[in-house]
Amino acid sequence: MFNPSRLTLARERRGWTKLVLAEKTGLTARSISNFENQLDFSPSDETLQLLAETLRFPVSFFLADTLDQPTSDTASFRAMKSMSAARQHSVLAMGAFGFALDKWIDIQFEQPTADVPLMPSELPDVAALSLRHHWGLGEQPIKNVLKLLEAKGIRIYSLGNQPREVSAYALWHDGVPFVFLNYTKSAEHIRFALAHELAHLVLHRDIDPNDADARQIEREADRFASAFLMPHRDILAHAMRTPSRATLIQAKKRWGVSVTALAYRLHQLEFITDWHYRNLCIEMSKKGDRTHEPAGLPHETSSRLEKVFSALREDRISRAQIAENLHIFPSDLDELLFGLVPTVWQGEASVSSPSRAHLRVVK
Known part of the structure; x- marks a missing residue:
């Protein structure tokens, strides 16, 4: 059965308004609105095929269950106010696909449980030092921030190839901490962004964004990140x-x-x-150091996702099959993994999916 929320999600992922989708399909904006709001009959098979081809999603995407999706009230955005509404919707929609992929991985593998204590009443510098002690880091430099956060149960996914205005956002979903990153930036910027988003997870989980001072929250996150990375x-x-x-x-x-x-x-x-x-x-x-980092470091990659997809590849589960399970095309799966697992698809094969017992547990 046609799921109207999926049409809205697909449109927002592409960064299109209803009017833009109408123009691209030759349908009326009112028809698009009716489909999304269930104010009219569901689209015919022919119309659904047209929508699917235009939005670059399989038809099955629009027939699947509703996906959970981050909102601007639950996701911590850097430079949120500088982003257009269309851009905000697009990056939030990426979060919905990240939730779906992570849920699928959870069925196949045992992932690290979250060890991210909440410290809403602590000053940023104190919270950063306390978290370091909680994780047994002392005051030495952190060699790999991404690997550390993953080991503590934080799920990290890419936002794909985004413009500079998009940096990262973090949120808790069903008790699991998530971070979505713009991986096109320098390695140094990404390490700091991870620490900045970690601050939001630790300090700002229960803050109502409508009542909060956004600039103060960002200053606190920056101060936490500085203290966390440079004790x-x-x-x-x-x-x-x-x-x-x-x-x-x-x-x-x-x-x-x-x-x-x-x-x-x-x-x-x-x-x-x-x-x-x-x-x-x-x-x-x-x-030009603010836009081109001198003596740049190599980018950190995801150990968690590399282990997951290497195991799937060895069990002859292909990239196309994983995407099919999520009712998306491989290109959208690639966006979620952009930069995080650069060589995972080499030598893939396409066969039937084995049972959980045949898959390796991520440790």
């Missing part, structure tokens, strides 16, 4: 006074952060003066 004592032991841009570029490698993030942390901890920080910012801006 005070380790900075004290290894950072230099009055550093130049060149020395910062060398020093940033220890903490895996951007040169601008390291300069900000040094200023925050009063290792450098306002005057020195301002001059560093001017020089970094002239050199």
Whole structure:
């Protein structure tokens, strides 16, 4: 049976308004609205085929059960207000596909349980240090942030090939923490974004976005991320006074952060003066460091997803079959995995799906 919520989801995933979909299909905007709001008969088979082809989804997508979807009230957005409504809807729709894929993986594998304590009343710096101690990290640099968060039960998926205005968002769904990332940015930016979204998961789970100061929440998340990635004592032991841009570029490698993030942390901890920080910012801006990270690090990839899809590949479950189970095309599956599992589809085969007992458990 036709599911109207699926039509809305498909349209929003493509970033189209009802009017745009109407123009692309030759239908009227009123017909699209009626289909989505169940104010008319369901589309005929011919019309449904037209909608499916235009939106680039299998017909079966529109006949499946309703998917859970993040909302702007539950997802933590960076630069939310700068995004168009269409862009917001599109990235939120990616969350619905991420939930669906993760639910499918849960059926096949045992995934790590969440170990993400809530600290809503803690100051950001204190919460970052407390979480480090809870996870047994001490105050040493974190070699791989993505792998660490996955090991603690945080599900991380890609937002595909998005413009710079889209960074990341995080939310809790059915007791499971999720982060969705724009993986087109630098490795340093992604590490900081992961720590920033971790802050939202730890500090801001129960905050009502309609009553909250969005700028204050973002400042808290940035402060948490800085303290989490660059602990005070380790900075004290290894950072230099009055550093130049060149020395910062060398020093940033220890903490895996951007040169601008390291300069900000040094200023925050009063290792450098306002005057020195301002001059560093001017020089970094002239050199283009905010858009092109100097001496960039390699991107971190997902151990969890690589293990899952390597096991599926060895059991001869193909990319096309996984997409078929989710009622999407492989291209949309690829978007969810963009950058996270770069070589997973090599040598895939397409056969019948085995039972859970034949699949390996992710450890």
